[in-house]
Amino acid sequence: MIPPPLKEIGASVQDLRTVIFTPTGKDGRLIAALLARTEILCHVADNFDDLCRFISDGAGAAIIAEEAFNGESIAPLLEVLRNQPPWSDFPVLLLTVSGRVTVESERMRKLRRPLGNTFLLERPIRPETLLSTLEIALRGRQRQYQIRDQIHQYALAQEALLRSEKLAITGRLAASIAHEINNPLEAITNLIYLMRCNPSSDQMTTLLSDAEQELARVTEITKQTLRFYREPAQPVQTDVASVLDSVIKLFRNRIVSGSISIERKILTTSPTVLSTPGELRQIFANLIGNALDAMRGGGRLLIRISELHPPAFARRSVRVSIADSGTGISPEVFPSIFEPFVTTKGETGTGLGLWVTSEIIRKNGWTIRVRSSRKPGRTGTMFSIVIPRLAQP
Ligand SMILES: Nc1ncnc2c1ncn2[C@@H]1O[C@H](COP(=O)(O)OP(=O)(O)O)[C@@H](O)[C@H]1O
Ligand SMILES: [Mg+2]
Structure with missing residues (x-):
């Protein structure tokens, strides 16, 4: 009968719990009793704020009696529904009063439209009708969660790809830096060889200044590289x-x-x-x-x-x-x-x-x-x- 404390409910179960809001009469408790016989977890909301908080915390569907909107501002609920992520289309089962095809029910229709994904159920409702409609709503909701998870997986994969390309670029830059440094080093090795073979040559000054130039190139490349790593x-x-x-x-x-x-x-x-x-x-x-x-x-x-x-x-x-x-x-x-x-x-x-x-x-x-x-x-x-x-x- 009594829904389990919410703390004990895992995230995915929480995602599919049903919140009931029927401010007058015994409907709320009757529906909770009916759902207690199934696998569906539910919570009976005490007031509008409670209802809105539940939906924003993560719920599978809401069952709301139409009289909940009498004299109450629907704005906070609409705000919660408006703030849904793009994958989400929260289902609402709206319990209407039977046979009231009047100006009043026309007003209800206007209220209901901004709620979006709404199922209308005329009272008195047969328990099987309520259960099967709720199951359809929750199945739809489950599909929405699958889309949410796929979007999340896709974002993760994209991040991983970006990281791996960054690594590839770093690798390629490292290879070109090594390549760039290798050329002047080879030149310096050759110049030193020439100087060693011919220590008293008149060309010594030219050879030394060539070697200095090549060394300056290496210094320039390393400076450039260090600048990359220190940048904001x-x-x-x-x-x-x-x-x-x-x-x-x-x-x-x-x-x-x-x-x-x-x-x-x-x-x-x-x-x-x-x-x-x-x-x-x-x-x-x-x-x-x-x-x-x-x-x-x-x-x-x-x-x-x-x-x-x-x-x-x-x-x-x-x-x-x-x-x-x-x-x-x-x-x-x-x-x-x-x-x-x-x-x-x-x-x-x-x-x-x-x-x-x-x-x-x-x-x-x-x-x-x-x-x-x-x-x-x-x-x-x-x-x-x-x-x-x-x-x-
Ligand atoms: N400047 C270009 N000239 C000719 N083809 C290009 C040029 N830039 C990109 N492409 C084409 O676009 C493809 C994708 O480029 P890119 O995403 O950098 O991957 P990769 O360079 O690893 O192939 C290249 O394989 C090439 O066919
Ligand atoms: Mg490329």
Whole structure:
């Protein structure tokens, strides 16, 4: 008869409990007694506040007598229902009074409509009718919870993917840093060998200054790398051009050995935007990495930072365009390049770069556009990102 204390109920059971609110008469207790004979847990609410609290704490359905709305403001209940998450459509079984097709019941209809997922049950109700309707409502509610769990699982999987792509990027950056450092070190080893073989050579001064230059390169690379790790995780006013430069420096070797020419145009006096430098770097590393992948036989990389102003554009923004003269994107993959795991690079691709890029862009409220051509003589791809100047004075 008496529902078990709520403390003892597990979360999923709590999710499916039924709250009963019949302010007048014995209906509430009768229904509770009926439900006590089933597996359905219930609670009889004492007042409107109690009813609303139960629904917001997590319930499967509510059974409410229509007279509950007499003279009571329905607003708090509507507020609770309005605040439901997108997956939720809370079911309400509304017990009406029989045979009252009057102005009064018309008023009830108006009250009932904003309640949403409502089942009307005319009194006196047969117990089987009440039970079977409640079961249908709870089954529907269970489906809603399944959708909730799937949404949650999806969010977790997305987070895991983002983390793994971040790791992949870190790995790739580490590899290019090692590569960049290795070149000057090899040069220094050769220079020292020359000096050792010929200690009294007149060329000693030149050899030493060459070695010094190579060492300066190593120092520059390590400084750049250390700057990455010390940078803020919170959005700050960030210089887009210097983030781009640091990415280009990391790809320097691939650019030089791949016969790629770079043209960099800054058409704004202040290329700063509100962003975490890490996120911007991740976007640029993905886009420039892809551009280099598409220009295996050499080509041109064009980077442009420009300013967009009203009235031609809705808001003052900074636009960064990264264009390459590479292969172009094939029409088959073009519509899905921003989806995860879409890659044309076989084992060497993850298909996550553009997806992560679009996630960062979506999260920050920026926009990204892509144009690509595979026409002979005019092949190439251009990605443009528009970053509104939000907190800029
Ligand atoms: N600049 C580009 N030129 C040609 N194709 C591109 C370019 N950028 C992206 N793509 C295409 O989009 C696909 C998805 O890119 P991305 O998400 O970065 O994954 P991945 O680089 O691991 O393949 C690439 O495999 C490639 O086919
Ligand atoms: Mg990529």
